[in-house]
Amino acid sequence: MYGMIHQAARDLAVAHLGEAEWERLVETSGLNGRHFIGFEYYSDAETMRIVGLIADRLGCSMAETFYLFGRTWIDFAGTSAYGRVLCMAGGDLETFISNLDRMHASIKSNMPKASLPGFEVVESRDGAIHVLYRSEREGLAPFVHGILSAVAERFGERVTIDYEARPGGALFVLARQPVNA
Ligand code: HEM
Incomplete structure (x- = not known):
């Protein structure tokens, strides 16, 4: 999936774990800035790995984590370059x-x-x-x-x-x- 999804997952993790804990997770799991480029395309396996790492650290299942992720996605997308698209989608x-x-x-x-x-x-x-x-x-x-x-x-x-x-x-x-x- 596109890195924009990874960026939103990172925001979710930082909101729940704090910046320091997120940095630790990045260091210990082989992630780095290259995994979070908005218009870069990544395999679904890579996306699932990132969400899985966050789920483990949160102590949540994948399903629970994806639910939490979905809850924050609109706010993330709304403040992205695509915010306007959301406003045009209906009242x-x-x-x-x-x-x-x-x-x-x-x-x-x-x-x-x-x-x-x-x-x-x-x-x-x-x-x-x-x-x-x-x-x-x-x-x-x-x-x-x-x-x-x-x-x-x-x-x-x-x-x-x-x-x-x-x-x-x-x-x-x-x-x-x-x-x-
Ligand atoms: C401005 C708002 C939104 C933007 C910019 C956006 C963008 C994206 C992008 C970039 C992907 C990744 C696709 C890929 O890399 O293959 C995606 C996937 C997805 N989007 Fe949106 N999206 C938006 C709003 C929504 C909303 C409101 C829903 C409602 C449920 C939604 C549901 C999904 C789902 C379920 C996927 C995963 C793809 C799949 O199910 O196979 N998105 N979206």
């Missing part, structure tokens, strides 16, 4: 999700090697949005879970989010909580 949760593929496609010109996810709103009724997430990768549903929960908060929506695996991805259900719950 409410469902529109935003419907625009995600277009949004990712718009970064593809700068990141041609990216393998980007697909999101499709397959149903929306009774206060619940059903979203099909498709990916060529395994294990990133918790990342999506974290991002969607942060995005819902951005739009002032209180939702509970569940998902189950589907071939090539996962089906997410975002259910709005009753106002007086």
Whole structure:
């Protein structure tokens, strides 16, 4: 994955561990500045190794770490060169999700090697949005879970989010909580 993802993982680690602990982790695990170049492309194995090192140090599972990572991704992306892209993606949760593929496609010109996810709103009724997430990768549903929960908060929506695996991805259900719950 592109180094931008590594940079966001580093920010997450520094926020939880502090700068000194992060420096120690970098020194003891063979990481260095070359692993954190935004427009450099790295193998998924390398990305998973970095997230795995952070997970170990946090004492969290990979799934928990990807969830935490997803929670902070929007803030990271929002302050990156792509902040503007986020603002253009829609003014409410469902529109935003419907625009995600277009949004990712718009970064593809700068990141041609990216393998980007697909999101499709397959149903929306009774206060619940059903979203099909498709990916060529395994294990990133918790990342999506974290991002969607942060995005819902951005739009002032209180939702509970569940998902189950589907071939090539996962089906997410975002259910709005009753106002007086
Ligand atoms: C400005 C906002 C965003 C930017 C700049 C951005 C950019 C990126 C980039 C660079 C990658 C790596 C692809 C690769 O290297 O192969 C990626 C992957 C991904 N993005 Fe985004 N993204 C943004 C917002 C979102 C949002 C709102 C979601 C919602 C869930 C999302 C979900 C994902 C997922 C799940 C992946 C992993 C790829 C996969 O599942 O196979 N992104 N994105």
